[in-house]
Amino acid sequence: MAVTYATVTWDQLHRDARALASELMPLGPFKGIVAITRGGLIPAAIIARELDCRLVESVSVIAYEEEERGETAPKVVKAPVAAGDGEGFLIIDDLVDSGVTAKVVRDLLPKAYFACLYAKPAGRPHTDKFVLEVGQDTWVLFPWDTAPLFVPPLARKKD
């Protein structure tokens, strides 16, 4: 399967996080937000600001490093202790792809509401809400993954 890239700018990310916040507003007030580090931290900060929510907890799950070494079990390296069983809490991540990370966090916080900015088809069943769906073969490039680069003018391009 050929991978395509979808670049998300800071402006776009901010707009999408605000759009998610406005859909979450009627479901609150929430006791607190649990950000899934690291990708969920900035979306969670934007949403916490919009929802006037001061209690922000985090959870950290390492899913991919383990897989590369042939071990499939995701590792929780920071538990969301302030969120109890998740009742009244909102979990925020940047995206769901396979859904593995979301599933691990939902198992830790079964009563929480899960929301993210972007969802790939395999991850959709693991999120309660998202803003945009992207293809399974699309790799989302977040603003923190990229930097502006010089691109030579067409006229200067060789061959």
Ligand SMILES: O=P(O)(O)OC[C@H]1O[C@H](OP(=O)(O)OP(=O)(O)O)[C@H](O)[C@@H]1O
């Ligand atoms: O649905 P999944 O297949 O589990 O993929 C989605 C997760 O992958 C990315 O995090 P990553 O583990 O790369 O860590 P990071 O947030 O620290 O970049 C992304 O931020 C999601 O948390």
Ligand SMILES: Nc1nc2[nH]cnc2c(=O)[nH]1
């Ligand atoms: N940056 C980024 N991280 C991911 N982790 C799992 N899927 C993705 C993706 O599409 N983009």
Ligand SMILES: [Mg+2]
């Ligand atoms: Mg992540």
